[in-house]
Amino acid sequence: MRCTFLLLSLLSALVGLINGVAQQPSDTPHRDAAARAVVREEFIFERGPTPACHASTIAETAQGFVAAWFAGTREKAPDVGIWMARHDGHRWSAPERVATGRMPDGTPCACWNPVLFRPREGPLLLFFKVGPDETQWWGEVLTSIDNGQKWSAPARLRDGILGPIKNKPVQLTDGAIISPSSTEESRPMPGGNTVDLWQAHLEVSSDRAQTWTKIGPLADPGKASVIQPTVLVHDDGRLQILCRSEVGRMQEAWSTDHGRTWSAIGPASLPNPSAGFDAVKLRDGRFLLVYNHTDKDDDEARRVLNVALSRNGRDWTAALVLENQPGEFSYPAVIQAADGFVHVTYTWKRTHIRHVVIDPTLLEGRPIRNGQWPP
Numbered sequence: 195m196r197c198t199f200l201l202l203s204l205l206s207a208l209v210g211l212i213n214g215v216a217q218q219p220s221d222t223p224h225r226d227a228a229a230r231a232v233v234r235e236e237f238i239f240e241r242g243p244t245p246a247c248h249a250s251t252i253a254e255t256a257q258g259f260v261a262a263w264f265a266g267t268r269e270k271a272p273d274v275g276i277w278m279a280r281h282d283g284h285r286w287s288a289p290e291r292v293a294t295g296r297m298p299d300g301t302p303c304a305c306w307n308p309v310l311f312r313p314r315e316g317p318l319l320l321f322f323k324v325g326p327d328e329t330q331w332w333g334e335v336l337t338s339i340d341n342g343q344k345w346s347a348p349a350r351l352r353d354g355i356l357g358p359i360k361n362k363p364v365q366l367t368d369g370a371i372i373s374p375s376s377t378e379e380s381r382p383m384p385g386g387n388t389v390d391l392w393q394a395h396l397e398v399s400s401d402r403a404q405t406w407t408k409i410g411p412l413a414d415p416g417k418a419s420v421i422q423p424t425v426l427v428h429d430d431g432r433l434q435i436l437c438r439s440e441v442g443r444m445q446e447a448w449s450t451d452h453g454r455t456w457s458a459i460g461p462a463s464l465p466n467p468s469a470g471f472d473a474v475k476l477r478d479g480r481f482l483l484v485y486n487h488t489d490k491d492d493d494e495a496r497r498v499l500n501v502a503l504s505r506n507g508r509d510w511t512a513a514l515v516l517e518n519q520p521g522e523f524s525y526p527a528v529i530q531a532a533d534g535f536v537h538v539t540y541t542w543k544r545t546h547i548r549h550v551v552i553d554p555t556l557l558e559g560r561p562i563r564n565g566q567w568p569p
Contacts, residue, residue, distance in 0.1 A: 309359075356376075
């Protein structure tokens, strides 16, 4: 009898504990909704053809999706080329190499940061950079008239034009294409030291990406050190750029004349650990941003990959955590497909490219207070 009583008491305590936990305030409904929002998660390839990979990009075509990235022995190695795969609605094709880098004398050199873009008219474009390091880059572009099945020979962009440096261009209602770009230089200083100078600029085409005009740099040297802009187009016609920086916070600027002139670059509301990010305007009017929510530029900075939402490009809310574990999860690319789903690709521990499909109608934002992602 005593054993039965003890057992009943334990069961009663357990039920009370469970009920007590259930009655505590929690974010379970939000977590459940966020989990349902993730429609699919997969690697583009299970076993890569190279030891390392980075800096992916994705575009939708009439035959599915195309993704590209740079890969080789390690970043900056002369064997690093541009690789790509296609998704036909069922699976990703095997990765194939589509570009290699060569110095003018024929010496192999690294390729960098591919960016896919499909304008409303014209072929699918694949921009990328070539050069031993960031200070010596030049831009090249491939074109495909069959949705990425075959590619043209690479064409070098004219001097001073690098192409989109990491994030995709946007096409305005008048057909103009705004390509976000930037440069990285090392300038000598007194005493034999050097200083890194980052400058963001835009490249604009009014003839379907045939020729380009450079706008910028968008900040005076020494006032704002920023690279890798992403462009947001607002309903009222204003343009906004968010930029990577080295000061622990994203930087932003605004244009009211279709990108011809820009406000001074200043701090945005979100942190940035000197890591790349990307954003897209959803068809429901919201902006969706994928980034590393931390201002700590250290070995742990890229272990968390976040999704935030905004109605105005200034005030952002926490929507989803894509990664939170040891390792590097970085350099996301994001688009919204014709069916409304959002597609994100990103570097996964420098060994794989991860592809995540999200239903944005199931995402709800929670306040980010004092710069802290909600628990």
